[in-house]
Amino acid sequence: MPASPRRTTLATVAASAGVSVATVSKVLNGRGDVSPVTRSLVESLLEEHDYVSLSQRRRGDAAVPATIEVELNADLNPYSTEIVQGAVRAEADAAIVVSIRTNADRAGTWARGLAAAGRRAVIAITSELTAEQLGALSRARLPLVVIDPLNMPQTRGAVSVGSTNFAGGLVATQHLLALGHRRIAYLGGPATAACNQARLHGYRAAMEAAGVPATPSHVREGPFHYQEGVKGGAALFDLPEVPTAIFTGCDEIALGVLEAARARGVRVPEDLSVVGFDDTQVAKMASPPLTTVRQPLREMGGVAVRTALRLAAGERVDSHHVELATELVVRGSTAAPGALPGRS
Amino acid sequence: MPASPRRTTLATVAASAGVSVATVSKVLNGRGDVSPVTRSLVESLLEEHDYVSLSQRRRGDAAVPATIEVELNADLNPYSTEIVQGAVRAEADAAIVVSIRTNADRAGTWARGLAAAGRRAVIAITSELTAEQLGALSRARLPLVVIDPLNMPQTRGAVSVGSTNFAGGLVATQHLLALGHRRIAYLGGPATAACNQARLHGYRAAMEAAGVPATPSHVREGPFHYQEGVKGGAALFDLPEVPTAIFTGCDEIALGVLEAARARGVRVPEDLSVVGFDDTQVAKMASPPLTTVRQPLREMGGVAVRTALRLAAGERVDSHHVELATELVVRGSTAAPGALPGRS
DNA sequence: CTGAAAGCGCTTACAG
DNA sequence: CTGAAAGCGCTTACAG
Numbered sequence: 256m257p258a259s260p261r262r263t264t265l266a267t268v269a270a271s272a273g274v275s276v277a278t279v280s281k282v283l284n285g286r287g288d289v290s291p292v293t294r295s296l297v298e299s300l301l302e303e304h305d306y307v308s309l310s311q312r313r314r315g316d317a318a319v320p321a322t323i324e325v326e327l328n329a330d331l332n333p334y335s336t337e338i339v340q341g342a343v344r345a346e347a348d349a350a351i352v353v354s355i356r357t358n359a360d361r362a363g364t365w366a367r368g369l370a371a372a373g374r375r376a377v378i379a380i381t382s383e384l385t386a387e388q389l390g391a392l393s394r395a396r397l398p399l400v401v402i403d404p405l406n407m408p409q410t411r412g413a414v415s416v417g418s419t420n421f422a423g424g425l426v427a428t429q430h431l432l433a434l435g436h437r438r439i440a441y442l443g444g445p446a447t448a449a450c451n452q453a454r455l456h457g458y459r460a461a462m463e464a465a466g467v468p469a470t471p472s473h474v475r476e477g478p479f480h481y482q483e484g485v486k487g488g489a490a491l492f493d494l495p496e497v498p499t500a501i502f503t504g505c506d507e508i509a510l511g512v513l514e515a516a517r518a519r520g521v522r523v524p525e526d527l528s529v530v531g532f533d534d535t536q537v538a539k540m541a542s543p544p545l546t547t548v549r550q551p552l553r554e555m556g557g558v559a560v561r562t563a564l565r566l567a568a569g570e571r572v573d574s575h576h577v578e579l580a581t582e583l584v585v586r587g588s589t590a591a592p593g594a595l596p597g598r599s
Numbered sequence: 600m601p602a603s604p605r606r607t608t609l610a611t612v613a614a615s616a617g618v619s620v621a622t623v624s625k626v627l628n629g630r631g632d633v634s635p636v637t638r639s640l641v642e643s644l645l646e647e648h649d650y651v652s653l654s655q656r657r658r659g660d661a662a663v664p665a666t667i668e669v670e671l672n673a674d675l676n677p678y679s680t681e682i683v684q685g686a687v688r689a690e691a692d693a694a695i696v697v698s699i700r701t702n703a704d705r706a707g708t709w710a711r712g713l714a715a716a717g718r719r720a721v722i723a724i725t726s727e728l729t730a731e732q733l734g735a736l737s738r739a740r741l742p743l744v745v746i747d748p749l750n751m752p753q754t755r756g757a758v759s760v761g762s763t764n765f766a767g768g769l770v771a772t773q774h775l776l777a778l779g780h781r782r783i784a785y786l787g788g789p790a791t792a793a794c795n796q797a798r799l800h801g802y803r804a805a806m807e808a809a810g811v812p813a814t815p816s817h818v819r820e821g822p823f824h825y826q827e828g829v830k831g832g833a834a835l836f837d838l839p840e841v842p843t844a845i846f847t848g849c850d851e852i853a854l855g856v857l858e859a860a861r862a863r864g865v866r867v868p869e870d871l872s873v874v875g876f877d878d879t880q881v882a883k884m885a886s887p888p889l890t891t892v893r894q895p896l897r898e899m900g901g902v903a904v905r906t907a908l909r910l911a912a913g914e915r916v917d918s919h920h921v922e923l924a925t926e927l928v929v930r931g932s933t934a935a936p937g938a939l940p941g942r943s
Numbered sequence: 944c945t946g947a948a949a950g951c952g953c954t955t956a957c958a959g
Numbered sequence: 960c961t962g963a964a965a966g967c968g969c970t971t972a973c974a975g
Contacts, residue, residue, distance in 0.1 A: 264968060275946045280970055290944055322666070322696065331684045333880070340675045343697050350716060352666065352694045353687050372694060373717070481884050510884040517886045536677070537881055540825050540854040542861045608952060619962045624954060634960055 263304040272300045321375040322350045323563055328382045328405075329355065333506060333535035334479070334552065335380050338402060341556025342378065349560055356382070366391035376563035378556075381405055381448075389413065398566030400559045403450045414566065416559045416577045420450045423548040423581035424457020427502050427530045430546070430583055432465045434591045436500040436528060440473035442487045442512065443504035451476065451504055454532065458502055473498055484511020492519055499592040500528035506538045509545055509588070524590035534584055543587030551579045607648040616644045665719045666694045667907055672726045672749075674699065677850060677879035678823070678896065679724050682746060685900025686722065693904055700726070710735035720907035722900075725749055725792075733757065742910030744903045747794050758910065760903045760921045764794045767892040767925035768801020771846050771874045774890070774927055776809045778935045780844040780872060784817040786831045786856065787848035795820065795848055798876065802846055817842055828855020836863055843871060843936040850875035850882045853889055857932070868934035878928055887931030895923045 265283075269276045274293060281289050282297040289297075325342055327335055343351050352374065360368065362385065369377065376398045383406045384399075392399050401415045431439050441458045444451035455474070462469045472494055477483040484503060488511060491498055503509040509531035513523055521527050523543060531538050531547035538545040558577055565572055609627070613620045618637060625633050626641040633641075669686055671679055686695050696718065704712065706729065713721065720742045727750045728743075736743050745759045775783050785802045788795035799818070806813045816838055821827040828847060832855060835842055847853040853875035857867055865871050867887060875882050875891035882889040902921055909916055 266968080276969080277946055277948095277971080278944090280968095281945095284970080286971095288944060293944080322694070331680050331687075336675050336680045339697065343675075343699055347701070350666070350696045350698070353683065353697050354694070355687055357691070507884065510886070514884075514886045514888065537884060540851065540858075540881060542854065542858045542886060544858065610952080620952085621954080621962055621964095622960090624952095625961095628954080630955095632960060637960080 263306045265306075268297065268300050268304050268306055271304070272297050321348065321564060321567065322352050322373050323560060323567075324369055324374045324377045325351055325353050326377060326379045326382060327353070327355045328380070332479075333537045334533050337533070337535055337552035338380055338556040338559075341553030342560045343556075344553065345557035345560040346564065349564055351560070362387040362391035363394070366395040366397060370395040370397055375567040376400065378402065378559045378563055379404070384413075398563060400563045400566070402555060402559055403448065405445060405448050414562060414572060414575050416555050416562065416579075417450065418550045418555065418579045419581045420453035421457040421460075423532065423550070423583075424454035424502070425461045426457075426581070426583045427532070427548050428458045428461035429465075430585070431500045431502065431528060431530065431589065432461060432467075434500075434528065434589060436592055437465075437467050438470070438473070438496055438498040439467075439500045439502060440491050440498035441469065441475070441502050441504075442484065442491070442508055443474070443476045444479045444508075446476045454504060470496060472496070476504075479505045479507060481507045481511040481514075484508035484513075485515045486511075488512035488515030489519070492516075492521065498527075500530070500589070502530045502532075504532055506531035506533045506535045506541075506545060506547055509547065510537060510541055513541060513588070524588050525593075528589040528592070530589060538584075538586070541588065546586045546589040547584050549582045549584045551581075554579055607650045609650075612641065612644050612648055612650055615648070616641050665692065665908060665911065666696050666717050667904060667911075668713055668718045668721045669695055669697050670721060670723045670726060671697070671699045672724070676823075677881045678877050681877070681879055681896035682724055682900040682903075685897030686904045687900075688897070689901035689904040690908065693908055695904070706731040706735035707738070710739040710741060714739040714741055719911040720744065722746065722903045722907055723748070728757075742907060744907045744910070746899060746903055747792065749789060749792050758906060758916060758919050760899050760906065760923075761794065762894045762899065762923045763925045764797035765801040765804075767876065767894070767927075768798035768846070769805050770801075770925070770927045771876070771892050772802045772805035773809075774929070775844045775846065775872060775874065775933065776805060776811075778844075778872065778933060780936055781809075781811050782814070782817070782840055782842045783811075783844045783846060784835050784842035785813065785819070785846050785848075786828065786835070786852055787818075787820045788823045788852075790820045798848060814840060816840070820848075823849045823851060825851045825855040828852035828857075829859045830855075832856035832859030833863070836860075836865065844874070844933070845871065846874045846876075848876055850877045850879045850885075850889060850891055853891070853932070854881060854885055857885060868932050869937070872933040872936070874933060882928075882930070885932070890930045890933040891928050893926045893928045895925075898923055 265276045265279045269279045274297065278289060278293060279297055282294050325339060339353055374397060377392060379399065379401045381403045384404065399413050401413045403417060428439060441455060443455055459469055475487050477487065484507065491501065501512050503512060509529050512529050516523050516527055523529055531545040533552065534547045534549035538547045562572055562577065609620045609623045613623045618641065622633060622637060623641055626638050669683060683697055718741060721736060722744045724746045726748060728748065743757050745757045747761060772783060785799060787799055803813055819831050821831065835845065845856050847856060853873050856873050860867050860871050867873055873889065875889040877896065878891045878893035882891045906916055
């Protein structure tokens with residue numbers, strides 16, 4: 256979008272409202288001595304002419320480094336921590352403001368507040384953005400980059416960053432099949448999340464290709480939480496056909512499964528193989544260390560920041576969805592079914 | 600520091616330099632048509648009069664929310680993640696800029712850059728700040744709050760936030776003693792860190808009060824890393840007097856010990872009790888879940904932000920060191936020595 | 944309530 | 960190089 260040669264000034268707005276510059280200035284500064292009628296007329300004209308205050312224009316100067324908002328929908332977890340890490344490391348000149356959205360504000364207030372505070376772009380991690388919020392960001396001229404949105408239909412228009420989730424689900428399941436497992440369960444993420452759907456399809460594709468279609472009772476979906484792993488793992492152990500391996504939707508769920516196994520006296524990997532997803536810090540710190548599908552989360556954070564900066568600079572981006580490669584990382588939580596202990 | 604009634608304007612500087620306002624303006628805007636002599640005279644006078652540009656003043660307006668820099672000295676880990684979490688949640692109106700210091704810039708450049716970018720205060724987590732950096736922040740009028748600095752002597756003047764580490768070390772060790780342990784090892788943090796020293800003293804005090812002074816070979820210090828736990832745990836298992844319990848300097852180290860134990864076939868808590876420190880997210884996700892000394896890390900992040908904002912507003916703070924209470928959280932990684940399994 | 948007028952802080956084209 | 964002068968965008972005390 257080419258910038259218009261001159262930005263709107265108070266004089267423009269005053270002329271179109273048929274009032275003096277002084278009156279417009281008063282409205283802007285929230286003075287009391289303006290009639291409600293005049294005030295609302297001026298306010299709508301300010302909006303219409305897309306008036307940007309002097310201080311905001313100054314803040315847009317090259318001298319002031321950009322700030323980018325990284326919005327979380329919940330507390331930092333091992334997954335979002337990695338993305339934030341990558342965003343923070345990405346660009347020395349882009350300050351990353353981390354915040355947790357409370358949804359207390361209305362969409363317009365929220366977006367305008369961000370613009371007024373000097374944000375140049377917004378990166379939303381696993382958020383559920385409404386159509387109003389997307390519209391408000393657009394009106395505030397704030398570009399948006401989403402990472403793993405939880406509600407696909409609404410956010411389809413936004414620029415997004417993700418990873419090859421289908422391939423990840425496929426390779427994780429193939430790894431377990433190659434070890435000799437046949438009763439492989441999927442303990443995944445929220446059914447509405449696109450990333451979860453892709454992983455599930457990868458799992459199903461691998462199972463079908465191996466001639467052992469997934470048993471319906473072996474597929475469970477739920478939030479990406481540790482407790483899901485504890486509960487889901489326990490539920491799977493109660494099945495008549497107990498799985499010998501569980502492919503999980505994220506490392507946190509996998510750690511929950513590890514705990515469910517320990518509580519039952521089920522040994523990992525001797526009695527049960529477990530595969531995580533993400534390769535967050537906790538994967539390496541698990542006992543046994545987790546075999547997991549690595550998502551390049553830090554790189555994804557970095558790509559999101561660089562994409563956001565390009566959008567903020569008015570550049571076009573080639574692709575509306577950047578997808579980075581996943582990779583299987585084999586550690587100690589997987590083995591052939593019935594394998595003997597003895598690993599290091 | 601009471602703000603002077605009026606900030607320096609170009610006119611003031613022009614008068615004291617004996618040049619016109621126009622010339623000063625040219626210097627500020629980096630125009631070429633100013634003689635080097637005049638330029639350097641004006642520049643030093645701008646510095647001397649502490650001139651703040653209009654845009655910077657505007658950025659200081661109440662309308663623009665404060666931004667606070669949270670400086671990490673390394674990648675986000677479970678400990679610093681919790682503090683960041685608390686800082687982000689603390690004040691709706693204070694934007695938290697997270698960054699990892701690279702030390703590429705000289706101290707003055709770094710501090711002035713932060714001030715120019717609109718930061719109002721700096722919070723440093725487990726950093727090693729030099730005297731130059733402290734001085735540069737002070738000259739840039741940026742208040743500093745430190746959390747668990749790694750080098751105590753240099754940072755003694757700074758306002759700090761911490762927790763009752765001595766009490767934490769004491770209560771953790773007393774818990775193990777009460778369970779019946781006598782051979783209790785300490786696998787702690789860096790010897791130079793004040794928080795580590797306090798925990799070690801608490802451990803020693805408890806041991807001495809119980810009449811079982813700590814064996815020197817049972818005390819090891821090192822970085823707050825997972826690998827320290829793996830290596831340190833293995834080293835302790837090789838001792839002639841193998842400990843029956845290990846009190847660790849942080850949850851990450853404790854998870855390393857869990858893994859060292861698993862690799863040796865040592866069962867936790869039946870053969871070995873393990874106590875962590877911090878109560879980060881990974882403590883709950885460990886298998887078995889960790890008994891640990893909870894530091895209120897989120898609260899510490901929140902207190903740091905509120906203190907930083909007060910200092911930025913020119914208020915005096917009552918105390919140069921705020922200390923929050925630690926608390927023992929008993930989970931599944933501790934039991935009486937030689938206890939039988941059977942817990943849930 | 945409203946706006947003409949004075950004023951503030953800054954920038955810039957231009958005469959010297 | 961330098962600065963007087965014109966001008967820009969905005970604010971505010973005050974007259975009506």
